[in-house]
Amino acid sequence: MTDVVNLTGDVARARARLVEFVDGCTAEQWASSPLGDGVPRSVGVIVDHVADAYEYLATWVGELARGDAVEVSSEIIDDLNARHAQGISAPTRPDAVDHLQRSGDAFIALVESLSPVQLSGGDGRIVRFAQIAARHADSHVAELDAALR
Secondary structure (H helix, E strand, O other), rough: OOHHHHHHHHHHHHHHHHOOOOOHOOOOHHEEEHHHEEOOOOOOHHHHHHHHHHHHHHHHHHHHHHOOOOOHHHHHHHHHHHHHHOOOOOHHHHHHEEEEEHHHHHHHHHHHHHHHHHOOOOOHHHHHHHHHHHHHHHHHHHHHHHHHH
């Protein structure tokens, strides 16, 4: 059985590391697009993207917990990410951090509210989505930190 406390703790700790990274960014870094021409999103947009991802991951977790069929593919994720990037051009640091806190808290609360049967449902995808939520924040911290060095 998956330990919900460790699972949601991983999400919270990864989010805290992202917030710590954000706090260390200069205004110039926050507005920059350090990942190159292939990824024209600014640091601020990427941070807000993590918050947005908590929301769509929560939608899928909720649907799976209810026993609904959930289709997830790289095309669906790419479309969600593209729509996010088009919809937000320059989030302020306080707005992005607030979005991270709200959406991360909602995701954590949702996972913590699931019964053991629900948590193990969805062919293991509920647990996998929670693991992705933790790794997602950390992967963006690592790539942004490396690019800004």
